[in-house]
Amino acid sequence: MNTMKWLIKRELWENKGMLFWAPVVMAAVLVALTLLGIAIGHNADYNGEHIGTVIIAGKPLQAMGEGLAKSYLAAGAPVLMMLGFLAFFYCLGALHDERRDRSLLFWKSLPVSDAMTVLSKAATALVVAPLIVFAVGIVVALLIMTLSGIALLAHGTNAFGVILSQRDFYISPLQLVALLPVYLLWALPTVGWLLLVSSWARSKVFLWAVGVPLAIGLLMLWSQRAMGMDIDGTWFLSKIAARVLLGVLPLSWYAFEQIGPADIAAGANHVDASGIFYSSWATLGDVSVWVGVAAGVAMIAAAMWIRRWREEN
Numbered sequence: 001m002n003t004m005k006w007l008i009k010r011e012l013w014e015n016k017g018m019l020f021w022a023p024v025v026m027a028a029v030l031v032a033l034t035l036l037g038i039a040i041g042h043n044a045d046y047n048g049e050h051i052g053t054v055i056i057a058g059k060p061l062q063a064m065g066e067g068l069a070k071s072y073l074a075a076g077a078p079v080l081m082m083l084g085f086l087a088f089f090y091c092l093g094a095l096h097d098e099r100r101d102r103s104l105l106f107w108k109s110l111p112v113s114d115a116m117t118v119l120s121k122a123a124t125a126l127v128v129a130p131l132i133v134f135a136v137g138i139v140v141a142l143l144i145m146t147l148s149g150i151a152l153l154a155h156g157t158n159a160f161g162v163i164l165s166q167r168d169f170y171i172s173p174l175q176l177v178a179l180l181p182v183y184l185l186w187a188l189p190t191v192g193w194l195l196l197v198s199s200w201a202r203s204k205v206f207l208w209a210v211g212v213p214l215a216i217g218l219l220m221l222w223s224q225r226a227m228g229m230d231i232d233g234t235w236f237l238s239k240i241a242a243r244v245l246l247g248v249l250p251l252s253w254y255a256f257e258q259i260g261p262a263d264i265a266a267g268a269n270h271v272d273a274s275g276i277f278y279s280s281w282a283t284l285g286d287v288s289v290w291v292g293v294a295a296g297v298a299m300i301a302a303a304m305w306i307r308r309w310r311e312e313n
Helices: 002-014 016-046 059-094 096-100 103-108 114-154 160-164 167-178 180-200 205-226 233-246 253-257 261-267 273-285 287-309
Strands: none
Touching: 002 016, 002 114, 016 059, 016 114, 059 096, 059 114, 059 160, 059 167, 059 180, 059 205, 059 273, 114 160, 114 167, 114 180, 114 287, 167 180, 167 273, 180 205, 180 233, 180 253, 180 273, 180 287, 205 233, 233 253, 253 273
């Protein structure tokens, strides 16, 4: 267990800019844009310009506070969506970069197995990186909501009491973190594929990782339409290639399962953090999830084998 802990720390040390500072910078940009928007709105209001009105007395204020408490995490959505890009490019270079700069020879001289090394990289992409992004997303959402509440307070409206009295305000961050197992299972095929490509590709890792599934799908489409072969290229592109390449994007399972707004609200009366939480967990009842998990595990095992036995020129 200590070995895995130190291997994950190594990944964080070597990829701190990508895994930590990138979401932090995005969060800072969002906060800066919020401050800018508040300043512009305040100046427009001060100069007597019409910027729209919100009914904030009585029941409308209550409704506004309830809505903010249920959906305030949406303010951090740009940070959360960065997770897909961070995990994708981290996995692409995870095993390739250490062969390219020859640091592989040093790491192989240590009493650490190839299996543990590959597992530490998979755990970083599937668990550590999401937790970092979730934490940053929650913090930036709270900051933006606080700044918005202060802006309303400056205009004589105190929405903090209503927001802080809502149960969803406290549960929404917990529900976001509780989506980690769902993300892990849906992202496993993509992480497995990218680690596999990263372990054997000598160069042009991105082209190999993206080009192979797309080329196979397009070849199947051509064979189907030009040669009349009984091959469903569209199915391959939407079910296989998409799963292999886009699984690390948060909420990508909605596209794979073709879930609509009505389905999102199946576990709740509204489309909010709770509705997303319940509907996301419901996707695990589909057998395709577990087929993808098995494929991801197999590809990670293959990456371990390649790292152990491959001889570099």
